[in-house]
Amino acid sequence: MTLIxxxxGYAAEYPENTLLAFKExxxxxxEGLELDVQMTRDGELVVxxxxxxxxxxDGTGLVKDYSLKELKKLDARFKFEALPKKELIPTLDEVLEWLSGTKLVCNIELKNSIITYEGMEEKVINMVRAYDLxxxxxxSSFNHYSIVHSYLLAPEIEIAPLLSEGLYMPWIYAQSIKAKGFHPHWRAAPDQIVRASLESGIEVRPYTVNKETELExxxxxxxxxxxTDDPAKARRIREKINRPE
Incomplete structure (x- = not known):
């Protein structure tokens, strides 16, 4: 079964990367979440x-210039002003603590392609291990050096390169860096690439799949x-396709 x-989080209906969006x-x-991690001025991992x-x-400026305490004063509701209360930027620690009480899988994307956050991989791995997850x-990351570094630090935690463009035989590339799967943009995941990858034992998890035709x-x-931004819609479509005639 294709996992959703x-x-x-449920970004189509709730403020992205908030605990509210993850719970919804x-x-x-x-069956799982995808979230993004940056680092504060005082070295805290935030989602x-x-x-x-x-x-x-409602703030301005770079995440890396804020302390965690300063970031926690911001309201992360952005385009969902109608929500009754302020939503906060969660720490990775808060999310993993909640996640440990669920059965969900979680794709942590390291956002270190533009700003190289020193020691981010070690901090993420230590936290994942602390929660036994x-x-x-x-x-995953667009910074493939970073995920290879993560694998060397923690071979028990799966890694997956993010690919924005099509790659020739991506399953071979994934195998070469010890990844069990890769995350291509949905346009870079035509049927033949998906099939060939799966036949080679490499998983394919395309992003961000919101169109009904692409989901189908x-x-x-x-x-x-x-x-996907809309797990409820994806679930409806999956149920329709898997329904016996």
Missing amino acids: LAHR AEKAGA IHDEKVDRTT SDRIII RLFKVDCSAII
Whole structure:
């Protein structure tokens, strides 16, 4: 069965990368989450996609210039002002503590392609191990040096390279860096690439799959997982496709 991973949580209906969005994704029937990690000025791991806080909060400036205490004063509701209360930027620690009480898998994307956060890999791995979640975590990044470094530090935690463009025989590349899967943009995951990868024992988890036609296609080709903003919609489509005639 193709797993449904909620991209930044249930981002279609709730503020992305917040505990609210993650909890609602679980309620909507997602089997897992995808989230992003940046680092504060005082070296804390926080769950936010952009290097800047401007798009998703009422603050301005770079995450790396804020202390955790300063970041926690911001409101992460952004375009969901109708929500009754302020949403905070969560720490990775807070998310993993909640996650440990669920059965969800979690793809942690290291956001270190633009800003190189010193020691980020070690901090993430130590936290994953502290919560005994190594078998439910996938570490991904567009910075492939970083995920290879992560694998060398913790071979028991799965890694997956993110690919924004098509790659020739991506399953061979994944095998070469000891990844059990890769996460391509959905346009870089045509049926033949998905099939060849799966036949080679390499999992394919495309992002960010929101179009009904693409969801249907990837469910029909038995893709390992899809990463989507709308887990409820994805679940409806998966149930429709898997329903016996």
